[in-house]
Amino acid sequence: xxxxxxxxxxxxxxxxxxxxxxxxxxxxxxxxxxxxxxxxxxxxxxxxxxxxxxxxxxxxxxxxxxxxxxxxxxxxxxxxxxxxxxxxxxxxxxxxxxxxxxxxxxxxxxxxxxxxxxxxxxxxxxxxxxxxxxxxxxxxxxxxxxxxxxxxxxxxxxxxxxx
Amino acid sequence: xxxxxxxxxxxxxxxxxxxxxxxxxxxxxxxxxxxxxxxxxxxxxxxxxxxxxxxxxxxxxxxxxxxxxxxxxxxxxxxxxxxxxxxxxxxxxxxxxxxxxxxxxxxxxxxxxxxxxxxxxxxxxxxxxxxxxxxxxxxxxxxxxxxxxxxxxxxxxxxxxxxxxxxxxxxxxxxxxxxxxxxxxxxxxxxxxxxxxxxxxxxxxxxxxxxxxxxxxxxxxxxxxxxxxxxxxxxxxxxxxxxxxxxxxxxxxxxxxxxxxxxxxxxxxxxxxxxxxxxxxxxxxxxxxxxxxxxxxxxxxxxxxxxxxxxxxxxxxxxxxxxxxxxxxxxxxxxxxxxxxxxxxxxxxxxxxxxxxxxxxxxxxxxxxxxxxxxxxxxxxxxxxxxxxxxxxxxxxxxxxxxxxxxxxxxxxxxxxxxxxxxxxxxxxxxxxxxxxxxxxxxxxxxxxxxxxxxxxxxxxxxxxxxxxxxxxxxxx
Numbered sequence: 001x002x003x004x005x006x007x008x009x010x011x012x013x014x015x016x017x018x019x020x021x022x023x024x025x026x027x028x029x030x031x032x033x034x035x036x037x038x039x040x041x042x043x044x045x046x047x048x049x050x051x052x053x054x055x056x057x058x059x060x061x062x063x064x065x066x067x068x069x070x071x072x073x074x075x076x077x078x079x080x081x082x083x084x085x086x087x088x089x090x091x092x093x094x095x096x097x098x099x100x101x102x103x104x105x106x107x108x109x110x111x112x113x114x115x116x117x118x119x120x121x122x123x124x125x126x127x128x129x130x131x132x133x134x135x136x137x138x139x140x141x142x143x144x145x146x147x148x149x150x151x152x153x154x155x156x157x158x159x160x161x162x163x
Numbered sequence: 164x165x166x167x168x169x170x171x172x173x174x175x176x177x178x179x180x181x182x183x184x185x186x187x188x189x190x191x192x193x194x195x196x197x198x199x200x201x202x203x204x205x206x207x208x209x210x211x212x213x214x215x216x217x218x219x220x221x222x223x224x225x226x227x228x229x230x231x232x233x234x235x236x237x238x239x240x241x242x243x244x245x246x247x248x249x250x251x252x253x254x255x256x257x258x259x260x261x262x263x264x265x266x267x268x269x270x271x272x273x274x275x276x277x278x279x280x281x282x283x284x285x286x287x288x289x290x291x292x293x294x295x296x297x298x299x300x301x302x303x304x305x306x307x308x309x310x311x312x313x314x315x316x317x318x319x320x321x322x323x324x325x326x327x328x329x330x331x332x333x334x335x336x337x338x339x340x341x342x343x344x345x346x347x348x349x350x351x352x353x354x355x356x357x358x359x360x361x362x363x364x365x366x367x368x369x370x371x372x373x374x375x376x377x378x379x380x381x382x383x384x385x386x387x388x389x390x391x392x393x394x395x396x397x398x399x400x401x402x403x404x405x406x407x408x409x410x411x412x413x414x415x416x417x418x419x420x421x422x423x424x425x426x427x428x429x430x431x432x433x434x435x436x437x438x439x440x441x442x443x444x445x446x447x448x449x450x451x452x453x454x455x456x457x458x459x460x461x462x463x464x465x466x467x468x469x470x471x472x473x474x475x476x477x478x479x480x481x482x483x484x485x486x487x488x489x490x491x492x493x494x495x496x497x498x499x500x501x502x503x504x505x506x507x508x509x510x511x512x513x514x515x516x517x518x519x520x521x522x523x524x525x526x527x528x529x530x531x532x533x534x535x536x537x538x539x540x541x542x543x544x545x546x547x548x549x550x551x552x553x554x555x556x557x558x559x560x561x562x563x564x565x566x567x568x569x570x571x572x573x574x575x576x577x578x579x580x581x582x583x584x585x586x587x588x589x590x591x592x593x594x595x596x597x598x599x600x601x602x603x604x605x606x607x608x609x610x611x612x613x614x615x616x617x618x619x620x621x622x623x624x625x626x627x628x629x630x631x632x633x634x635x636x637x638x639x640x
Contacts, residue, residue, distance in 0.1 A: 011552060031218055032266055044566075109360060132289075134287075135225060135227060136227040136228070136229070136283070136287075136288045137287060137288050138293050139169065139173075139227075140172075140279060140291035140292050140294075140295060141227075141286065141291065142173075142274065143169075143173050143272060143279075143295050144291070144294055144295050145258075145271065146176070146177065147175070147269070147272040147276075147295060147298045147299055147302070150176075150180075150265075150268060150272070151269070151298060151299075151301065151302040152267065153265075154265045154268075154269065154302060154306070154308075155302060155305055156309060163455070
């Protein structure tokens, strides 16, 4: 319980740092770190397959994609970055406060979560879940990927008229 | 059979991008028109196959758990109709053949997403198809890659992401209490654990998410910018059907299939509905941009639909479903009219217009019909849905909200009269003497939609009894 609490606090702190940091690169690293901590929680709760996916995709692949895109952009000068950080602090200083208040509220009301929760039904394997139980979702995922890739091509490809 | 509603648009988009793209480009518009017409026909004509069990071949490959009731049929018909109108508008507004082709592909993906939402019987599947629709919507809004469009799309992405986070948190809580994401399993679990704090929290998260998706006040921030900045054809599609499917339909489906209508839920719905109907109409009165006025009008009409849902009766749901259909028709028509005016004048500022009725008689006539239907003037189609919603509110004991609904209608009439007077009536500005009626691809959908408004207004009373009665089965689960 104590370990869970420490990991949860670490997760919230990393997430806050990700949102509030001045550099995009640090934000990407913060995201990777938050995902890695989330992986720990998932392992701890016995969801090992979800943890592996979280670690490989959210903590691995996605930050790599972000960082490769960031490397193509022009970084801010030190002065600009400082100004940006100040304006960000001025806008988001309330964010940690909200997180703390929400945390306290959730801890207080969690006492009342006495509902007789059923145990999660764990089917045999991920393969069974994906190909038999969640076939429609799988189709949906394929359509999202197709739509996303198509969108990137449509929005970022140089058009004839602008060439 | 139901699976084809998702598979056919998606595979069509996929196949159109395979080799022989030049031939595909020429065929794409015709193929889509046929697809959308088929969807409309299959969803309303009994015996065309929608109610039949999956053909064996399909059932062996795809094991989808999908379902259809009268509400889904209304939605499927509206999706087909608005997609067809969008296709017509697209063919006029986008000159480049590549752009036209790309737009059609995104349209097909959006249709597949919305059909998936309408057919899903599992809350997680529904979420995934909502995301497909959202991704297609971002692309449609930003399609022209102009500054305003990109800003509108960015606002929509931000608010839609917040809605997605709220929704996935709600789904997690529902899963926690039911160990399943199927509608019926969650419904059974909720019955066993009435008034649980977790369930109330899940429902609150879900409602907030759906209010954002539906663009209801005070969650409407993205609507005016997105509708105004999007290309003309995308505005028709967004206002005509996307917000209704992603927001209102999902809300109704969650209420009738999972949570039911508790007193607190009804109170929230009625308040938000009344607030949106009145404030949306008041905001529309102050607009000078044609499309922006229609955007606020959409928010107001969404409020009307929510008022019908908030009555919590079969009559209220029937009124809401009918108003979804009517709004899809008349708002698509009005956006087509705004596109025609914008194309002719190169501006959307209604204070710079006037007397266009003599130059653009068909646009003017159809616009008057759309406006009057939206204001609920008999015998047009909009009158019947508004009448049913007001009767449903009154008979459910919400007389105050019924009066607010009537007040909303009066305000609707007021801002549309202002719009008509400023744009189509009065003295023609000398610089607009050369203006001619819009091309066939805008006149045809306008006439088609106007005929539907008049035809539905005349023939609806003949089938209203059956239509309302069929909603008893929807409410029964």
